[in-house]
Amino acid sequence: MNQKNAGCPVCGADVIFDEDIVNGELVVCSECGLELEVTSTSPLILKEAPQEAEDWGE
Numbered sequence: 726m727n728q729k730n731a732g733c734p735v736c737g738a739d740v741i742f743d744e745d746i747v748n749g750e751l752v753v754c755s756e757c758g759l760e761l762e763v764t765s766t767s768p769l770i771l772k773e774a775p776q777e778a779e780d781w782g783e
């Protein structure tokens with residue numbers, strides 16, 4: 726099975742994906758444990774997923 730990898734934008738570690746990764750998919754960096762969002766698959770680009778941005782005003 727083919728795999729892709731991209732650098733974690735936070736700690737720089739390689740994060741490995743299956744080749745069928747899609748835009749918007751969330752992955753967790755195995756190094757820093759942060760949630761990352763796939764913003765592009767070709768080339769593979771990651772950004773830090775919003776952690777507490779969604780304030781629904783409970």
Ligand SMILES: [Zn+2]
Nearest residue numbers: 733736754757
């Ligand atoms: Zn990381």
